[in-house]
Amino acid sequence: MGKKLKLVLFIILVTCNLNQSQTKEPSSDSKPASTNIPGQDYPRIDSQLRGIFRVAAPDAQKVQLSLSETYDMLKGADGIWTVTTKPLFPGFHYYTLIIDGLAVADPSSESFFGYAKVQSGIEVPEEGVDYYSPKNVPHGEVRACYYFSKTTGFTRRCFVYVPAEYDTKLSQRYPVLYLQHCMGEDERAWPIQGKMNYIMDNMIAGGKCKPMIVVMDNGGISPMLGSKLPRPSGTMTPEARAEYMAARMEFGSGFYPILLNDIIPYIDNKFRTLADRENRAMAGTSWGGLQTLHVTLTNLDKFSYIGGFSPDLPEKTLETIYDDVTGINKKVKVLFLSSGSEEGNRNISIKNLHETLTKAGVKNIYYESPGTQHEWLTFRRSLYQFAPYLFK
Numbered sequence: 398m399g400k401k402l403k404l405v406l407f408i409i410l411v412t413c414n415l416n417q418s419q420t421k422e423p424s425s426d427s428k429p430a431s432t433n434i435p436g437q438d439y440p441r442i443d444s445q446l447r448g449i450f451r452v453a454a455p456d457a458q459k460v461q462l463s464l465s466e467t468y469d470m471l472k473g474a475d476g477i478w479t480v481t482t483k484p485l486f487p488g489f490h491y492y493t494l495i496i497d498g499l500a501v502a503d504p505s506s507e508s509f510f511g512y513a514k515v516q517s518g519i520e521v522p523e524e525g526v527d528y529y530s531p532k533n534v535p536h537g538e539v540r541a542c543y544y545f546s547k548t549t550g551f552t553r554r555c556f557v558y559v560p561a562e563y564d565t566k567l568s569q570r571y572p573v574l575y576l577q578h579c580m581g582e583d584e585r586a587w588p589i590q591g592k593m594n595y596i597m598d599n600m601i602a603g604g605k606c607k608p609m610i611v612v613m614d615n616g617g618i619s620p621m622l623g624s625k626l627p628r629p630s631g632t633m634t635p636e637a638r639a640e641y642m643a644a645r646m647e648f649g650s651g652f653y654p655i656l657l658n659d660i661i662p663y664i665d666n667k668f669r670t671l672a673d674r675e676n677r678a679m680a681g682t683s684w685g686g687l688q689t690l691h692v693t694l695t696n697l698d699k700f701s702y703i704g705g706f707s708p709d710l711p712e713k714t715l716e717t718i719y720d721d722v723t724g725i726n727k728k729v730k731v732l733f734l735s736s737g738s739e740e741g742n743r744n745i746s747i748k749n750l751h752e753t754l755t756k757a758g759v760k761n762i763y764y765e766s767p768g769t770q771h772e773w774l775t776f777r778r779s780l781y782q783f784a785p786y787l788f789k
Contacts, residue, residue: 426443426444427441427442427443427444427449428441428442429441430442430448430506430519430520430521431520431522432489432506432507432517432518432519432520433505433506433507434504434505434506434507437505437506439451439505440503440505440506440519442485442519442521442522443481445484446484446485446486446487446521446522447481447482447483447484447485448464448481448482448485448519448521449479449480449481449482450462450470450479450480450481450482450494450503451477451478451479451480452470452477452478452494452496452503452504452505453476453477453478454476454478454496455475455476456476457472457478457496457497458497459495459496459497459498460472460478460494460495460496460497461494461495462480462482462492462493462494462495463492463493463494463495463500464482464485464490464491464492464519465485465490467495468480468482485519485521486521486768486769486770486772486774487521487522487523487524487526487774488520488521488523488769488772488773488774488777489518489519489520489521489590489772489773489774490518490519490521490772491509491511491512491516491517491518492506492516492517492518492519493516493517494517500516502515502516502517503517506518506519509585509589509590510582510583510585510586510619511579511581511582511586511590512581512621513581513619513620513621518590523774527599528595528596528599528600528781529592529595529596529599529777529781530592530595530599531595531598532595532598532599532602534561534598534599534602534603535561535562535598535601535602536561536594536598537558537559537560537561537563537594537597537598537601538558538559538563538594539556539557539558539588539594540556540557540558540559541554541555541556542554542555542556542557542663542667544659544660544663544667545659546655546659547658547659548654548655548658548659549655549659553614553615553655553659554584554614554615555584555612555613555614555615555660556584556585556587556588556612556613556614557610557611557612557613557664557668558588558593558594558597558610558611558612558613559571559610559668560597560598560601560608560609560610561598561601561602562608563608563610563669567669569669570669570670570671571608571609571610571668571669571670571671571676572607572609572610572670572671572676572677572678572787572788573609573610573611573612573664573668573670573671573676573677573678574609574610574611574612574678574679574680574702574784574787575611575612575613575614575656575660575661575677575678575679575680576593576611576612576613576679576680576681576780577613577614577616577679577680577681577682577685577686577688577689578613578615578616578618578681578682578685579618579682579683579684579685579776580618580621580622580649580683580684580685581618581619581620581621582618582619583615583616583619584613584614584615586613587611587613588613590773591773591776591777591780592777593611593613593777593780596777596780596781596784597609597611597784600781600784600785605784605785606784606785606787607787607788607789609784609787609788610664610668610670612660612664614652614655614656614660615652616649616652616681616684616685616688617649617651617652617655618648618649618652618684618685618688622645622648622684646711646713648684649684649687649688650691652688652692653688653691653692656692657692657696657699661677661699674697674698674699674700674701675701675730676788677699677700677701677702678700678701678702678703678704678731678787678788679692679693679700679702679703679704680702680703680704680705680706680733680779680780680783681704681705681706681708682706682707682708682776682779683706683707683708683709683771684708684709685708686704686705686706686707686708686709687705687708687709687710687711689703689704689705689708690703690705690708690710690711690714690715691711691714694714694715694717694718695714695717697725697728697729701728701729701730701731702729702730702731702733702786702787702788703729703731703732703733704731704733704734704735704779704783705733705734705735705747706735706775706776706779706780706783707735707736707737707740707743707747707771707775707776707779708734708747709743710746710747710750715750718754718757718759719757719759722757722758722759725759726758726759726760729760730789731762731783731786731787732754732759732760732761732762733761733762733763733764733779733782733783733786734747734750734751734761734762734763734764735747735763735764735765735766735775735778735779735782735783736748736765736766736775737765737766737768737769737770737771737772737774737775738765738766738767738768738769739768739769739770740769740770740771740775743771744765747763748763748765751763762786764778764779764782764783766778766779
């Protein structure tokens with residue numbers, strides 16, 4: 398047998414083995430992801446926390462997986478495309494499939510609204526951690542509520558978490574946490590991606606935080622900032638750059654009057670709240686954290702607890718803190734800042750803010766989520782750390 402023929406046979410054999418390995422039954426150390434549509438075996442997570450993905454696309458020429466990075470998928474003889482990722486960090490991750498250049502959601506996964514579009518998501522289990530998992534404890538409810546906004550002239554939706562005891566302790570009134578989402582997300586983010594109801598259920602049942610109402614509304618930042626305001630060029634004049642930064646800080650500012658004039662009165666009227674500043678908190682993630690810092694620090698007659706989870710920083714608003722350190726310390730019962738240790742410049746900026754505030758005598762709390770980036774595990778951990786400080 399000639400060398401060329403042997404080489405051809407070898408390549409055919411290897412290709413057949415690869416195709417078979419891509420379409421074989423799932424390995425015994427992998428399990429379907431909890432974010433799959435019921436009854437779907439894929440995507441799967443193995444013991445090394447690698448994601449195993451497959452999709453049927455027999456007529457496709459090229460299929461890729463976009464999850465933190467882009468993976469080329471391998472096509473089997475049966476038209477099934479598969480890929481196994483590198484080990485994934487625990488927590489929730491958005492992803493899409495790219496089929497012949499078109500980004501689509503995985504039909505085997507639940508879909509989530511993030512990065513200003515509906516896409517797939519995968520939950521990677523965190524060993525030994527269950528504070529955001531459903532347990533055998535009394536469960537509160539997340540209620541979809543619709544109200545008319547006089548500010549906008551439209552009916553809006555918010556989600557409201559009430560603790561398990563809310564419908565039995567009818568004489569009890571509750572403090573309220575207003576909890577905001579990231580840019581590119583909406584009011585669905587915290588109840589779904591954030592699993593905030595399980596976090597609150599478990600903490601309340603364990604006596605780690607007080608029972609409270611949690612309100613989640615659309616902060617008006619569901620589009621990405623870049624789609625509303627192009628990034629500045631390197632040739633911009635200082636005046637043009639200053640104008641750009643001022644416009645940038647206006648992104649999502651339409652939410653402020655809606656919160657103050659529509660949402661808070663609606664919640665205080667519909668639910669049994671403790672309707673004063675001592676029993677009202679606000680927290681938010683990323684750009685929702687910027688919104689939180691701005692609206693609370695400019696309305697300290699309405700809020701006394703403030704949480705910024707990996708927030709973008711409204712510099713001019715923050716500068717006002719130093720004008721009245723004594724007043725801030727008296728009015729703000731908790732000023733909480735957090736970031737993921739792997740968030741790069743954002744992590745550095747938030748830590749610097751914490752240190753600057755501390756040196757100026759402003760009481761504040763800083764939490765750093767170990768090993769996490771700008772992601773939902775950072776935000777879940779931040780809520781878990783923040784909630785015990787509330788309404789003491």
